[in-house]
Amino acid sequence: MTVAVVQFGGSNCDRDAVAALSHLGIDAERAWHEDGLPDDVTGIVLPGGFSYGDYLRAGAMAARSPIMEEVRAAADDGVPVLGVCNGAQIGSESGLTDGAFTTNESARFQCEPVFLRVENADTPWTAAYEEGDVIELPIAHGEGRFETSDDRYETLEADDRVLFRYCDADGNVTEAANPNGSRGNVAGILGERDTVAVLMPHPERASLPDLGGSTDGQGVLRGFEDA
Numbered sequence: 250m251t252v253a254v255v256q257f258g259g260s261n262c263d264r265d266a267v268a269a270l271s272h273l274g275i276d277a278e279r280a281w282h283e284d285g286l287p288d289d290v291t292g293i294v295l296p297g298g299f300s301y302g303d304y305l306r307a308g309a310m311a312a313r314s315p316i317m318e319e320v321r322a323a324a325d326d327g328v329p330v331l332g333v334c335n336g337a338q339i340g341s342e343s344g345l346t347d348g349a350f351t352t353n354e355s356a357r358f359q360c361e362p363v364f365l366r367v368e369n370a371d372t373p374w375t376a377a378y379e380e381g382d383v384i385e386l387p388i389a390h391g392e393g394r395f396e397t398s399d400d401r402y403e404t405l406e407a408d409d410r411v412l413f414r415y416c417d418a419d420g421n422v423t424e425a426a427n428p429n430g431s432r433g434n435v436a437g438i439l440g441e442r443d444t445v446a447v448l449m450p451h452p453e454r455a456s457l458p459d460l461g462g463s464t465d466g467q468g469v470l471r472g473f474e475d476a
């Protein structure tokens with residue numbers, strides 16, 4: 250069993266994802282997108298970075314790599330798929346998840362720790378937490394503002410597919426705690442199945458105790474544990 254961390258030209262969080270998963274005892278390896286998915290794939294990470302230099306829109310070009318057909322088919326078969334930051338953008342650009350991640354309200358690249366409230370704890374990615382728990386993860390993005398239409402937003406909420414919202418340290422979802430202007434402070438969402446999730450903050454950068462910061466990201470990555 251192997252979690253494939255798909256590497257595109259310009260991905261830069263693929264090694265971090267492999268290191269964080271390995272630390273948790275989850276077998277993971279990088280898979281260059283042109284080589285397709287390994288045969289024994291049991292999970293897929295779309296890692297962060299600047300695939301194809303964020304040209305057109307962040308994630309737009311990687312979403313059109315042929316491997317994404319394989320990722321979609323695997324997701325439909327129930328293989329867990331996690332998109333992180335640029336991987337979240339690739340996930341939304343390829344239709345794995347709803348909505349879009351677009352230019353931050355500040356129009357600047359933002360790199361800072363944020364607090365997230367767990368909105369749905371009944372998923373593989375949040376099973377380690379309780380609903381309402383507050384976790385701390387870093388963000389590092391220029392195009393992280395979640396947007397979608399009124400209808401689709403209502404459907405996401407009605408289907409309980411909002412996974413995380415930006416909040417303050419006490420779990421209050423406020424405008425001040427929203428780093429990028431995301432609609433409804435949304436930081437992460439589920440796809441059609443709860444085995445597919447994307448989020449802008451980086452769990453793999455908050456998983457290794459040796460780094461000295463939050464290790465709250467471990468719970469998210471443990472979504473691959475039973476894969």
Ligand SMILES: NC(=O)CC[C@H](N)C(=O)O
Nearest residue numbers: 297298334335390391392
């Ligand atoms: N850390 C990342 O994955 C960055 C994503 C993307 N390049 C952006 O700036 O929005």
